[in-house]
Amino acid sequence: MAIPGNFLSQVTESIDPNISGWTPLLNCALSRGSNGRNGDGVLTVKSVAAGEMRARTVSSYAVTPGTVYQTFADASGTIVERIGIRWLTAANAEVSITWSTATTVSSTSLHRVGVAGPAPATAARAQVVLSSTPAGAAVNHFWENVYLGLPIRTVGNLLPFGAESIEIDTSGWAVEANATLSRVSPTVQWPVNYYYGGGGALAVAAVANGNASARTVDRPVVTAGVEYAAYCYLSPPTTGSTAWLELRFYDATNTQISAIRSTLAPASTGFQRQRASGTAPAGAVSCGLHVGLDGATAGQILRVDQAVIALASVIQAGSVLPYADASFEQGVAGWAVASGVATLARSTPWGAQAVEGSYALAVSSSTATSSTIRSAKFRLPAGTGGLTFRLRYSENVTAGGWSVSRGVRWYDDANTDLGVTGNATAAAPTPGWWSLYRDHTAPSGATQAVVELILTATSTSSVINLDMVALWQALPLMSLLVQEESASIRLTLRELPLDDLLRVYRVTADGSRTLVRGPAGLYDGTGVISTEQVVIDDYEAPLLRPVYYLVEAINAATGAVTSRRQSGSATIPHPDINEVWLKDPSSPQRNLKVVVQKGGAPDWSRPVEQAVHRVAGRKNPVVLSGTRGGLEGELTVWTRSDEERAGLHWLLDTGGIILWQSAPGMGVDDLYVSVGQVNEARTEGTAMDPWRSWSLPLTVVDMPTTLGISGSAGRTWQDVLSEFPTWQAVLDTYATWEDVFLDRRIGA
Structure with a gap:
């Protein structure tokens, strides 16, 4: 599968079916190998002699000075390697190369190597360069899954790309205590289609024995009362290390007013994603991400990659439980044992038990008895007393056996207990994870709710894990x-x-x-x-x-x-049959309603390619005919205001396929059309009359099948704020505000 946004062709990216996108640059010969992950092919770079060998892309790609570009690839071999972006002038003269750091060790498993950096002032084009330095001739190094393009970053991340990925340098991070920072390139085998984990990682090294920590330089803006989540990949020095991340909130004076810590329960010294979440408290205006080691030994290193602060994940749309209480990524949150001998803990180690995230709530009972566990108290949407709510959670019995009664306990604004709604006790299903549902009706006056589970162990030393707990108003599917x-x-x-x-x-x-x-x-x-x-x-x-x-x-x-x-049935009204809709299937922001001129329905023609051969002595010719083409005709419409006129220009500017829709009974079905040369004329009114007459030559085409709806989905002003330090940087990157809206950058 092609990497989204890649400047390289898919052949050059995947080395499938050939190596035509690559050429030697120094001391090497190239061939195509096998056992790749992005398709079968890999680029085999073989040394001619001892010393550095380099391969590069055959093509160079247009870049804009000052804009940050990223490259990465998956590599394997018996020696360390690095990757670079080779900057060229318009005349293809080399300006410089932005190199990644060399990998810390060699690895024969395909692992990620990457770097990013701004194009120099004199650069006009760029190439990807692959490099390693063997000790002799005939040493092979293997490459595939190569990317060059604009930075790939997590949508919605409030942190800038440099702080998220560490692909440029360490400037997005600062020492907080007892540490030095550097950029390293560990040999990590990220999934082939996971593009956020790059080659570079932040190394937080303890200077002396004790606690060591670092923080992001940027402090993104937050809104009090909104739930946020922070996460990053942590690679601890040992499985016994206390590695953590914190999401901290600050007030207008930059004073810390709260912090939510989430400690990793490492299953290995590899990269493991750890999360922390919480609601911005009253007075909070910004936030930051902090990472660290407690009780570190001098020289121990915590590695960090893909740092993100974003709106908290939604376990279930409309659920009243915050992320921490639903997914247990940083502990048991507000859950507690109301009665019985059961104990609650976050599952351990990382990744051992989870449906969502990396942890679950582990409930243990030493005896074959019943215990009641309850969540914290959560506020319901206004006016929901008497409505139906759906409770759902996932469970997995890992030891012994259990029976479960699941319910909801309701409260009013005065915290008066309004009782519990539940169901009969039933055996917890086994084996593996099961998702269980139950609908509950909130009593009149209910404004708060507590999830209440009665868990009965059927044998001693029983353990059940819970995850993805949600309670939401039951709406139609x-x-x-x-x-x-x-x-x-x-x-x-x-x-x-x-x-x-x-x-x-x-x-x-x-x-x-x-x-x-x-x-x-x-x-x-x-x-x-x-x-x-x-x-x-x-x-x-x-x-x-x-x-x-x-x-x-x-x-x-x-x-x-x-x-x-x-679904049920629905009908779009259309009160004026003299109006038609002209729509851009990929950019609905451009859609426009216009008036068809009287008698303006097209007179259709259907062209055909024919060759007429007149045979001597015969009355009738021999005609060779192709397949007759589709409809062609001219639609004449009016625009009635300057706004409509500008809107029609905007719709037609792309030159793309248009959907023409008119009311049934007008003799024309909905048609996808290509519009030829457009004529815009004034009507017979005065010069100040805003009405215009348009002639739109149409050719009917097939419905486009590959176009997606573009626009504001997934892109907000916060993304622009996170990516660009100044408005001048925005102006230097985009030609128009529409390009800002659609993230179409100059030179991309």
Whole structure:
């Protein structure tokens, strides 16, 4: 699979099916090897003699001075290696090379090597350079999965790229106590399609015995009352080390007002992702990420990669439980034993027990007796007394046996106990992880809730693990909302099965099915479900005709449909039959409604390629004809204001495919068209008359299947703030505000 945003072709990236994208630069010969992960091919770089050998991309790629670019690859061999970005002038003369640090050790397993840096002032183009230094001739080094492009960063990260990935240098971090900082390149075998873990890592080295720590330089802005999460990968010096991260909140005077610590329970000395989460307290205006070792020995090193501060993950849309109480990543949070002998602890070590994240809540009972455990008290949405709430959690019995009664205890604003709603006791299912649901009706006046579980061990020394606890108002699995102002239908899908593939059809009254478009293209059963709630805005639904939606979840391994849902019916109104919609399938921000001129419906033609051969002595010719083409014609419309005129220009500027929609009964179906040379003319009014007459030459084309809906999804002003230190840097990177909106950079 091609790496998103890669300047390199897929052949150059994956070394499949050949090495045509690569050429020797120094002391080497190239060939194609096998056993790669991004396709089978690998680039084999063989030394001609002892000393450094280098290979480079055949092509060079346009860059903008001052803009940061990133390169990485997966490599393996018996010697250490490095990767670089070779900067070139417009005349292809070398300016300099930005090198990664050499890997700390060699590894014959494919591991990530990477670096990033700004293009020099005189650079116009760039190449990727691969380097290693063998001690003799005929030494092989292997490379694949190569990327060159703009930095790949976590969407929504409040920290800048340099602090997140350590691919440039260590300037995004500062020493807090008893430490020195450096950038190292450990040999880490990240998954082939995981692009956030790069070659570089931050090394926090203890100067003397004692606690050692570091912090991010940036302190992103936060909003009091909003839940945030911080995470990074930590690689401790030993499995007995006390390695931690903290999410800290600061007030307007830069004074720390709270801190949430999360300590790693290491399963190894490799990289393990640790998380901390919490709600910004009153008075908080900024936050920071801190990492450290407690009780370190002088010289011990904590390595850090992919540092992120973002809005906390949503375990279940609408759940009243915060992330810490739902996923147990930093401890047992607000959970406690109300009665009985059970004990509560976070599971250990890292990754041993979890459905979400890396930990679960471990409940142990030394005797075959009942214990009641309760969560903290959580506020319900206003006005939800009398409504139905759904309780869900995942459980895994790892020792002995258990029976479970699950319920919700309700409270009013005065903290008066309104009683518990629950169900009969039943045996906890085994083996493995099970997801259990139960609906509960909140009593009148309920404003707070506590999750209450009665766990009965059926044998001594029993252990049960709990994870992904959620309590939310039970809403329909599917809902439709007609949005007349944009001639679209919003489809909301809830409680989708994670990691399945999603396919969504729009179905009309005659039974015709059409795949619905999303951010990555059509929902055709190839995209993975990563969140339990998905909102789809369907801008291509027809006008004045009822439609419904068929949604299928597909097992990614077997291809079998695991669940199927059908929505109710919805119709987009269209009050004026003289108006038509012109829509850009990939950029609905451009969609526009215009008036068709009287008699402005096209007179269609259907061209055909023909060769006419007139045979001597014969009356009729011999005609060789190709397949007759589709419809071609000219649509004439009016714009009625300067705003509509500017909007139509904006819609047509891209030169892309347009969807033309008109009311049923006007003799024209919904059509995807390509628009030729456009003529804009004044009407017969005065010079000040804003009306314009447009002639749009149309060629009917097929529905585009690869276009995704672009725009603001996943991109906010906070992303711009995190990436650029000044507004001048933004102006230097983008040609227009539309390019800022769509993240289309100069030279990209």
